[in-house]
Amino acid sequence: MTKATLPLIALIGAATSALAQPVPHEHAGRLFFSPMGEPFRDAPDNAEAWFAQADTNHDGKITLAEFRADAMRFFAILDRDHDHEIGPEEIEHYEQVIAPETGITGGGPIDENFGHPIQDNGDGSAPESKPKFDPAGQGVTPYSYLALPEPVIAADTDFNRGVSEQEFLAAASRRFALLDVNHDGAITRDELPKLGGGDNRAARPPKHGMKPPRE
Known part of the structure; x- marks a missing residue:
């Protein structure tokens, strides 16, 4: 192999590597x-990560049974004391720790990195990220298919500041029906709306200072 061939080999290798890169999805x-309020933050395509997770038999569609099973898997994560209800303290943990993007508890500023809570620098000085408020009360709506600013408490239909297994399952069934546009008993990728709750399938975001809507 001559020295003259080395640049050509490097060029071919670079071109092959570039061609091997996947085309980014619109949600990348x-x-x-x-739809049940579980955050996905770390995948190359977070919306696709949820779909692939819920589609347990990997046939390209999510049935009602799969949707409800995925909902109850997340319910088990939220039900930290395993009493079959997401109680007030667990709701607060969801709103403050798991999904601070809801903006429900505390009402303080959130940073520009998708709403992660702002922390100081440890010496009392202000963080570099600029605070951003949510005066429209949109909560997680910009990052979801449904216009539910706080998707977990929205399932609390008896207004007792807790969500039972039955309430969560009922909410899952209602949300599945909203997303199953052609009513064939399965959700496919092409049925799903754009992120941001743009088609307003669930409920309008509340006015500032109001509690999120129940379904």
Whole structure:
């Protein structure tokens, strides 16, 4: 092999590597909240990560049974004391720790990195990220298919500041029906709306200072 051939080999290798890169999906790298309120932050395509997770038999569609099973898997994560209800303290943990993007508890500023809570620098000085408020009360709606600013408490239909298994399952069934546009008993990728709740399938975001809507 001559020295003259080395640049050509390097060029061919670079071109092959570039061709091997996947074409980014429209949701690539974007924060996503599942219809039941589970955040996805770290996948190359967070919306696709949720779909692939819920589609347990990998046939390209999510049935009602799969949708409800995925909902109850997340319910088990939220039900930290395993009493079959997401109680007030667990709701607060969801709103403050798991999904601060809801903007429900505390009402303080959130930073520009998709709403992660602002922390100081440890010496009392202000962080570099600029605070951003949510005066419209949109919560997680910009990162979800449904216009539910706080998707977990929205399932609290008896207004007791807790969500039972039955309430969560009922909410899952209602949300599945909203997303199953052609009513064939399965959700496919092409049925899903654009992120941001743009088609307003669930409920309008509340006015500032109001609690999120129930379904």
